[in-house]
Amino acid sequence: MYTDIVDLREFYESSLGQVARRMVRRRIRQMWPDLRGQIVLGVGYTTPFLRPFRDEAERVLAVMPASQGISYWPKEGPNIVCLSDEAELPFGDMSVDRVLLVHGLEGTEQLRPMMREIWRVLAGGGRLLAVVPNRRGLWARADWTPFGHGFPYSPSQLKQVLRDTMFVPERTGHALFIPPVRSRFLLRSAPAWEEVGERWFKAFAGVTMIEASKQIFAGVARRSQPVKRRLIVPLPGGAAPAARRLRPDGA
Structure with missing residues (x-):
């Protein structure tokens, strides 16, 4: 079940949420340093992380799941967020270059249909970046944050989900090594926590990020039809087949 939009907005307006946004956004930016000329789509609750790309990418869009709710964004300009069923994204096939998935995978009840839709709208050379709570991290146990709700994943579990839905994991990143406290x-x-954690304690990060490419299968050559062979079955009593004609002499 998704975290309600009101709770998500209030968290990212808090001091703890602002720190989480900066740390996660910094890591996303390291993995995607240049998106010039790209069409970027955010799925889930991604608006806290999309702002750096607005002045760089060709176009930035966001989809929020219907069961989560929607929030107008950005406040200073025309809205670029729409509300949709995550299993029916309102975009054409192969229409976006990058998909950022945050607060989506751990809360959806339609995991495979959602991932199939992301696969459909992603261009052939595009990339998906999935950000999920890490099962072994402290943030997955902090239910006063949105990372403490839903189903957390270990890196190996997330990679398996991506492979099962026709994506190829390419790179793994980590963020949120600071404990989820309000001190x-x-x-x-x-x-400083991020720097030390990234070097020595990756297994205990608050979130795991995996960048994946779209797996496209090569066409399979059509096999020629097998040669049909006649099957001869002996009739009981030595009876002649009905199709055999009598010879003119009556034999």
């Missing part, structure tokens, strides 16, 4: 002292030291 001002700890929040100010978040960059």
Whole structure:
């Protein structure tokens, strides 16, 4: 079940949420340093992480699941967010270059249909970046944050989900090594926590990120029809087949 849009918005407006947004967004930016000329789609609750791409990408769009709710974004311009069933994205086939999936995979009740839709709208050379709560991290146990709701994944589980839905995992990243507490002292030291955690404690990150490419199968050559062979079955009593004609002499 998805976290309600009101709870998501309030979390990212809090001091803890602002730190989480900066740390996750910084790691996303490291994995996607240049998106010039790309069409970027966010699925789930991705607006806190899409802002750096607005002035760079050709176009930025966002979809929020119907059961989660929708929030207008950005406040200073025309809305670029729509509400949709995650299993029926309102975009054409192969119409986007990058898909950012945040607060989506762990909450959906339509995992395979959603991933199939993302596969459908993603261009052949496109990339998906899935961000999910890490099963072994502290944030997956912090139910006062949106990362503590839904189904968390270990890196190996997330890779298996991607493979099962026709994606090829390419790169893995981690973020949110700082404990999910509201201490001002700890929040100010978040960059140091990220640096140490990325080097020594990757297994205990708050979120796991995996970039994946779209798997496209080569066409299979059509096999020629097998040669049919006549099957001769002996009749009981030595009777002649009905199709055999008598010879003129009556034999």
